[in-house]
Amino acid sequence: MRGALAQRLRAVFVADQEPPLWTRAFLLVCGTQLLAYSSYAAIHPTFAVYLETITHSESLIGVAFGAFTFAAVVARPVAGWLLDRVGRRGVQAIAAVALAGTTLSFTWATVIWVAIGLRVLHGIAWGVSSTATPTIAADVVPSARQSEGFAYFGIVPNIALMVLPPAGLWIAHRYGFVMQFAGAALLALLVLGPLAALEETTPAARSDGEFYAPEALPAATLVALGSIPVGAIDALLPLYAPTVGLDNAGLFFTVMGGAILLTRAVRGRLPGTIPALLVVSFVCQAVGLALLALAPRLLVVSRLPLGLLAGAAVFGVGFALVFPLLQSVAVAATPESQNGSATATILIGMDLGVGFGAIGFGILGDLVSFTSMYTAAAVVSLTGVLATIMISLEDSLH
Incomplete structure (x- = not known):
């Protein structure tokens, strides 16, 4: 009886035997x-x-x-x-x-x-x-x-x-x-x-050194797809915001940053596998970008920039998990001695995604309306959903 009670108390106060994180x-x-x-x-x-x-x-x-x-x-x-x-x-x-x-x-x-x-x-x-x-x-x-x-x-x-x-x-x-x-x-x-x-945290068995980690390329590809719309936001949102009722574009980035921070803070409590969470993340990105595209129509209805701010929050939730999830995939896929190369590989994916997004959507913005441009960005995010499913089927995200 006493042994059973001790086991139940241990189950309550020592919930699991996971290794400590906050070291x-x-x-x-x-x-x-x-x-x-x-x-x-x-x-x-x-x-x-x-x-x-x-x-x-x-x-x-x-x-x-x-x-x-x-x-x-x-x-x-x-x-x-x-x-x-x-x-x-x-x-x-x-x-x-x-x-x-x-x-x-x-x-x-x-x-x-x-x-x-x-x-x-x-x-x-x-x-x-x-x-x-x-x-x-x-x-x-x-x-x-x-x-x-x-x-x-x-x-x-x-x-x-x-x-x-x-x-x-x-x-x-x-x-x-x-x-x-x-x-x-x-x-x-x-x-x-x-x-x-x-x-010093470098493993005792050091790598001969690689400039990139081939095992991290699937994760880097998805990071790039998740970062391309960020380029469209960083480069052009300050020009778009005043046209849909938000004179201070900084408020958009504050809302998006707050959504990213809160989502990452509760990551440990979110259920689901990495592929499932990535699909949800890309869908949230697409919905957020669609709200940006609909901002002019929503402004007519509410006379407030609700579409823009709602888009900032939903996009922030979607973008928040893409990089942390995929960094964990990249690191898990490579030997511990190549953590540096794995991290560099997915960071390059993010840099290239933001860079090409800013350039590509900047050119597109000269040719079409902001509404059409952010609609196209939403399509890119949906492409991330398809890419996640395809790469997942190859067992590269587990």
Whole structure:
């Protein structure tokens, strides 16, 4: 009797024997991610304003932003190779110092071409840093709780991207760009704190080094499909929002960011297999984009931008799980010694998806209405549903 009671109490208070997620190592890598993303987010939204002080050419400003993205994409496979072959902490430490140095050096860039050159170096440093921290997370998150762990880990950049842009903008207006760049550089250097307290996580059996992980390509393909509509939103939503009753497009991104954060926070309680959750995610993306396309008609009915804000929330729910779920798939599909290459591969998929989405839908936006453009983006998300089913049938998502 007493033994049965003890077993029942143990079942209540020790609900399952899952390995712990919120370990010291996981908290330290979350701190590293928060500081690195804070450094990036503190200057990214105002960098175009800074460039306008040294050039009046919008095309050159566009080149500076494109150079950053291209440099980060090129750096990722090299970063994955270095992380698997050399080690995690050393590569991240060098990237943090480089991130701080290039950020601070913008204060001396008085010629646009110098600024573009520094932006390339900044993109390389960011590409390495933003590949290193998810790789370390992949090392410390228990394999049985990877999709849940990556969802929680994915909240960290959202916090930085919701808090730091307005803070950076306030510092730039109040104290000038020099103080803004100095503050962002300091945040990058502070990465070394939690990194020093973190033990090396590189497996003892190190990989010979690969620039990409072939086993992660199915996951990277789905990440790209999930990211293409993000390019359409990032590039064109600020132009579309005022035409459908939302003068402050920032409210759209706040709602979407809040939906992403809340969805990732409850990931551990969501039932269903990874393929099923991915199908639901892509369907939510498509519904959110359809609401964006219907926003003009809904505005006539309600006289409020309800379609736009509802679309932001539903799309955010859909996009929230795509990357964490597929990172867990990519990491599970590759040897532990190649976590760096696996992480780099799916990050490249995301970068390419956002980039091609911005370019492709930007061109389409010149030819058709916003309604037609976001309808086309919804079709892309539905393509993600079909791709998930096809890849799932090949057993690449289990």
